[in-house]
Amino acid sequence: MADSYEWHPETALIHEGINRSQFMETAESIVMTSGYVYESAEEAEHAFKSDGTRFVYSRYANPTVATFQNRLAKLEGAEGCFATASGMSAVYNALIASVQKGDRIVASKALFGSCQFILSELLPRGGVHTDFVDGTDIDQWEEALSKPAKVVFLETPSNPTLEVIDLPKVSELAHKAGAIVIVDNVFATPGNQKPLELGADVVVYSATKHIDGQGRCLGGAILGTEEFLKEKVTPFIRHTGPCISPFNAWLLLKGLETLPLRVERMSSSALKVSETLEGHEKLNRVLYPLLDSHPQKALAQSQMGHGGSVVTLDLKGGKEEAFKFLNALQIISISNNLGDSKSLATHPTTTTHQRLSDEERAGMGITDGMVRISIGLENADDLIQDISNALSKL
Numbered sequence: 001m002a003d004s005y006e007w008h009p010e011t012a013l014i015h016e017g018i019n020r021s022q023f024m025e026t027a028e029s030i031v032m033t034s035g036y037v038y039e040s041a042e043e044a045e046h047a048f049k050s051d052g053t054r055f056v057y058s059r060y061a062n063p064t065v066a067t068f069q070n071r072l073a074k075l076e077g078a079e080g081c082f083a084t085a086s087g088m089s090a091v092y093n094a095l096i097a098s099v100q101k102g103d104r105i106v107a108s109k110a111l112f113g114s115c116q117f118i119l120s121e122l123l124p125r126g127g128v129h130t131d132f133v134d135g136t137d138i139d140q141w142e143e144a145l146s147k148p149a150k151v152v153f154l155e156t157p158s159n160p161t162l163e164v165i166d167l168p169k170v171s172e173l174a175h176k177a178g179a180i181v182i183v184d185n186v187f188a189t190p191g192n193q194k195p196l197e198l199g200a201d202v203v204v205y206s207a208t209k210h211i212d213g214q215g216r217c218l219g220g221a222i223l224g225t226e227e228f229l230k231e232k233v234t235p236f237i238r239h240t241g242p243c244i245s246p247f248n249a250w251l252l253l254k255g256l257e258t259l260p261l262r263v264e265r266m267s268s269s270a271l272k273v274s275e276t277l278e279g280h281e282k283l284n285r286v287l288y289p290l291l292d293s294h295p296q297k298a299l300a301q302s303q304m305g306h307g308g309s310v311v312t313l314d315l316k317g318g319k320e321e322a323f324k325f326l327n328a329l330q331i332i333s334i335s336n337n338l339g340d341s342k343s344l345a346t347h348p349t350t351t352t353h354q355r356l357s358d359e360e361r362a363g364m365g366i367t368d369g370m371v372r373i374s375i376g377l378e379n380a381d382d383l384i385q386d387i388s389n390a391l392s393k394l
């Protein structure tokens, strides 16, 4: 094999950048340290002068965190990665590092609740204004991006309605308006949709979701060019400290080893669940990007390898029936998390999207009968059985 042979992502996720100690441990070591020592005062002086040549403090960089960052960057096809303490610290830092007072952001309105909060409540305090558009409507993007903007922020597929946004088209419009495109890629899942190849500039993750995938810890990541990370993101991370614990980075590192396997299984089960339940008498609709009934199935197929792990059911009978359904589930737990090996179901109207007004929810297509199900690693037939049983109680 030639030395220049590029590993496939699955291989890189197991072996890339391993940094063994003198004990030659098989598994990646956890370098649980806040600081680092120097052999001499001269060495300390040199370390601070020639920035980045060695580890100086774990708010800046840490060996275990670095291994995680390198592997995730490989999977994403990004030049670099910064890991953060949570998905929200990744989103916030990517945004705040990209804007200044007076700048304008254009964002899709179907966003994760806290992302919406940052854009509509926090950033305006610093004089940064956001215009929201219906992400599926290219005319609205065109209109909003006919004026200069600094950043386009979007999520595709969206939560919980699984609407798909045209990444190449929106990226083209954004670049013409002078904006960089930041994509929250959580619902598409890492490796399955590569926004950077589709025209976007920056990808952010909540690693809490599929990357950990086992409900153990929070984490986040910002991926993009070396230049963006070095010039824009690094100063913010260094001086504001949203850094991840080496222990959590290690959990996420172990999560990466099995990520492609887990996500492939989750999404093949999600497709099976959605196909089986479509047309059920107790349901208005089943929402899943790869169903024939999904209005953007072709777009989803062109941007995503598979449909992801989330299926949304729209139950007839609103909140009352949705609650009855949730309470009747035996295997699937009620939880607002997602991407876990355990299947989880949530009622967006009263949990994740509770902060929004009725009009805002309606504008996002969220109904009172909606239940979002994150499909885990249980046997798909058992999940179908669990859902069918619960529906039969209505």
Ligand SMILES: *Cc1c(COP(=O)(O)O)cnc(C)c1O
Pocket (backbone or CB within 6 Å): 086, 087, 088, 089, 091, 112, 114, 115, 155, 159, 184, 186, 187, 205, 206, 207, 208, 209, 218, 219, 220
């Ligand atoms: C969970 C989530 C976040 C926030 O991540 P945390 O790790 O909980 O901080 C942001 N965006 C999306 C789409 C998410 O699902």
